[in-house]
Amino acid sequence: MTILDWHSSERPREKLLAQGAQSLSDAELLAIFLRVGVKGLSAVDLAQNLLDHFGSLHTLLNAEKAAFCQAKGLGDAKFVQLQAVLEMSRRHFESGLQKGDAMQAPNLVARFLEHQIGHQARETFGVLLLDQQHHLIHYQNLFTGTLNQASVYPREVLKIALQYDAAAVILAHNHPSGDPTPSQADIQLTAQLSQALQLIDIRTLDHLILGDKGRWSSLAELGKMP
Structure with missing residues (x-):
């Protein structure tokens, strides 16, 4: 049949x-x-x-x-077709963040990040660079570590933020284990980066953690932002 x-x-x-x-x-x-x-x-x-x-x-x-x-x-034809579909989806979400307030659309931010780092087998740290209205200027993957830990250097985060003249940032990384629950180390890293960025008048709005099956967590929503 x-x-x-x-x-x-x-x-x-x-x-x-x-x-x-x-x-x-x-x-x-x-x-x-x-x-x-x-x-x-x-x-x-x-x-x-x-x-x-x-x-x-x-x-x-x-x-x-x-x-x-x-x-x-x-086969090759299906692979090419799939890559085109995935790229269109990524650009769709990116366009929405460029036109709207990222802090008012955490689901959109999470779906955009899913295309950026959600599939990574190793822990990957990235940053969304935003203007005064919280529109997306640029997204950058900065660090990739082992399955459990990424070495994140504050000076590199500050460098990319200054390069794009960002007024605010949203931090992001994935948990290859699939569980997006923030660890104490995640919370401490957020505080460290927020403090460093504050010295150059750049606000840290949130830190999103991507898990599997569309799961994610937001430190801002959990009340764990410094």
């Missing part, structure tokens, strides 16, 4: 149009991206097999080219 044999309410494309993208499972969303299945497998069945193979949608989307293209039903 192919997808065309399914009831229209169960077909991924028709379901999306009727109920919205949020109503679809990971396999159904991936099936729309794949468009067609392979011999003996519908697009949804193939999508589920791929999710089982990679372990999660997140891992599949961030797979290296060699691993991605070797999987059944994928």
Whole structure:
């Protein structure tokens, strides 16, 4: 049985149009991206097999080219198509932050950061550089460490902030473990950087920590900013 044999309410494309993208499972969303299945497998069945193979949608989307293209039903064309989709998504969120107050849209900031550092296998520290209205000027990854710790040098944070004439910053890093709960070391680092930036009249608005499966935490929302 192919997808065309399914009831229209169960077909991924028709379901999306009727109920919205949020109503679809990971396999159904991936099936729309794949468009067609392979011999003996519908697009949804193939999508589920791929999710089982990679372990999660997140891992599949961030797979290296060699691993991605070797999987059944994928290849160079799909890899190129996926990279274009991911880049459009990143630019979409970046554009929103350039036009609006980043502090009024923490979900948008988190989704933007997911594309920047959420997929990294090692702990990566970055900074959003903002103007007086908290619009995004520039984003920069600054440090990459081991799985558990990144060495962050205040002078480099100050240097990039001055280079872009930032009025404020939002700090960010990922937890490869998947748990976005801030550690005591995260809180201490935030205080250290905030103090250094304050000396040159640059405000530290927040420190976001990215986990897995779309999870994130905000030190500002948790009341842990200095």
